[in-house]
Amino acid sequence: MNIATDVVERDGREGRAMARSGKPPEASWTGRVPEMGTGLVSYEDSISPEFYELEREAIFRRAWLNVGRVEQLPRKGSFFTKDLGVARTSLILTRGLDDRVRAFHNVCRHRGNKLLWGETPREETRGTCREFMCKYHGWRYGLDGALKFVLQEEEYFDFDKAEFPLVPVHCEVWEGFVFVNLADEPSQSLPEFLGPMVRGLEGYPFHLVTERYAFKADILSNWKIFLDAFQEYYHASILHSQQQVPALRSFQTGFKVPHFQMDGPHRLVSTGGWKGVPRHLTPPHEMYPIEHVTEAGLMGPWERPDIPELDPVNLPAGLNPGGLDPWSISNFQIFPNFVILVYERGWYLTYQYWPTSPNTHTWEMSYYFPPSRNASERIRHEVTAVVSKEAGLQDAGTLDGTQLGLESRVIDAYPLSDQEVTVRHLHKVVGDWVRSYLRDEQGVPA
Ligand code: FES
Ligand SMILES: [Fe+2]
Numbered sequence: 001m002n003i004a005t006d007v008v009e010r011d012g013r014e015g016r017a018m019a020r021s022g023k024p025p026e027a028s029w030t031g032r033v034p035e036m037g038t039g040l041v042s043y044e045d046s047i048s049p050e051f052y053e054l055e056r057e058a059i060f061r062r063a064w065l066n067v068g069r070v071e072q073l074p075r076k077g078s079f080f081t082k083d084l085g086v087a088r089t090s091l092i093l094t095r096g097l098d099d100r101v102r103a104f105h106n107v108c109r110h111r112g113n114k115l116l117w118g119e120t121p122r123e124e125t126r127g128t129c130r131e132f133m134c135k136y137h138g139w140r141y142g143l144d145g146a147l148k149f150v151l152q153e154e155e156y157f158d159f160d161k162a163e164f165p166l167v168p169v170h171c172e173v174w175e176g177f178v179f180v181n182l183a184d185e186p187s188q189s190l191p192e193f194l195g196p197m198v199r200g201l202e203g204y205p206f207h208l209v210t211e212r213y214a215f216k217a218d219i220l221s222n223w224k225i226f227l228d229a230f231q232e233y234y235h236a237s238i239l240h241s242q243q244q245v246p247a248l249r250s251f252q253t254g255f256k257v258p259h260f261q262m263d264g265p266h267r268l269v270s271t272g273g274w275k276g277v278p279r280h281l282t283p284p285h286e287m288y289p290i291e292h293v294t295e296a297g298l299m300g301p302w303e304r305p306d307i308p309e310l311d312p313v314n315l316p317a318g319l320n321p322g323g324l325d326p327w328s329i330s331n332f333q334i335f336p337n338f339v340i341l342v343y344e345r346g347w348y349l350t351y352q353y354w355p356t357s358p359n360t361h362t363w364e365m366s367y368y369f370p371p372s373r374n375a376s377e378r379i380r381h382e383v384t385a386v387v388s389k390e391a392g393l394q395d396a397g398t399l400d401g402t403q404l405g406l407e408s409r410v411i412d413a414y415p416l417s418d419q420e421v422t423v424r425h426l427h428k429v430v431g432d433w434v435r436s437y438l439r440d441e442q443g444v445p446a
Contacts, residue, residue: 090105
């Protein structure tokens, strides 16, 4: 079979089918980014070891990467390490005596030892200190990276400590999210990189939603395959059939996302909500008993917190740019590997997908709520975090199967519907970044 010809023919049939059904171009989410086309898509980018090596340089050493939030650096001297195997480095994030958040490569200037680690060199760590001391020969660095102490300094030759600071990494904070960029000179500032759609989140009271529950999982798939699983809702009625909420009841016959948006390398998916509170709408047998008892679950605590800043009428318009009414979730897919989901019920979550090989990655989940004011709020937060994690692990459970199927290479191009526009967009953007890297750095013609 000539796959190339087959793709063209099938494209043609799809095009005619769309015309016959009279689907207007403005209703096609995919049509809004015409250069994506509507053809079959290859996932070679998710199974090829060679492509993975290119991604490491083209994407993870060039894009702005979220590594956490300012609440993880609560006071002067707070620090945490972030191991970025995909970029072949480990970082130290710290808040200096001047309150500034900085990032450094986690490498001692003496003989290259990793400076900070947990129980073993491959474990991350965090804490509070005034100086970082190397475990090998005791060189010490200030929170601003300056080399402060060298054991037997007089034994060195023409030595000036000022010439041996920790190697800094570009670090910027946006709405409390700490981003780094490993390029020598980033081609865009962080606000330029985020662009207007993601910056529509500015003004959301992240600083009031700081009670955090965090989990990590090692996943047996390429990082993009899991991103794909969270950026479309086509799978939800099937994969999450045990987790029903009123707004998603139509999952039984196929739920359609009412608003997608693409801006630069980023994507947004918004879903509609419901009128009323779940206790009146969901029969107890359609939820876990703990959800019914605590009045909290997949969509969050059923009652929105009584905090004016979290009332939807006070939230930034950019959070729900489709103007959905009712509205329930906006899912910001921030290139390359960072996701923020903001829920109408007054909480949000983040996901990060850190590649560890062509077909494995580490998935990090963080769930954020306004600080609990009593035990029942705390329990509702914990139930929400655990039920949401359960849904995420249902997604994770299929990924090994998807990876195995793709790696069989029995099929080399797959169809994507208009409801999977975000999947098409991610793979297009990843390809674009790799091509532009090859062109800029290696002179490969586009
Ligand atoms: S390698 Fe760090 S002090 Fe020697
Ligand atoms: Fe899912």
